[in-house]
Amino acid sequence: MTLAEIERLAGELLATGEMNADTAADLDRIVAEARAGTSYPDDLDYLAALHARLLSPNRVVEDxxxxxxxxxxxxxxxxxxxxxxxxxxxxxxxxxxxxxxxxx
CATH class of the missing domain: 1.20.5 (Single alpha-helices involved in coiled-coils or other helix-helix interfaces)
Known part of the structure; x- marks a missing residue:
């Protein structure tokens, strides 16, 4: 995952205004580590999964x-x-x- 993708995914999640303080801090940390070139694969998997779960057009929405x-x-x-x-x-x-x- 590129830095631009990491920044985009984290930015879109933060822009929802639905992230609690801990999640927002995690997203900020993931972006900071990516910028420093020290990303952890587990963090990138978490970012992609969270983005897909919350913002995917195919997600299940309540009736x-x-x-x-x-x-x-x-x-x-x-x-x-x-x-x-x-x-x-x-x-x-x-x-x-x-x-x-x-x-x-």
Missing amino acids: VTASSPDVEADLRGQISQLQAELADARQTIAELQERLASGA
Whole structure:
């Protein structure tokens, strides 16, 4: 797994806002070790498995066929969170493109 892949997987997991403090610290440590070139295979397996379990498009999602105000509010909240994450990602892309163009 490349450094870019490690950073992407960890970043996507952290961006969910659903990681507890210990998991967030583990993800930060995994990225730091990857940057230092001292990654552990078990950590990379953990990162890939956690990402697949939580963010895979094929993951099993609980049935929400019975619509209720709580379910709808939760879905609206998730939509808002995803829209914010998308805006952040677009901003990051724009900043990186600008840095590339300026040669920085």
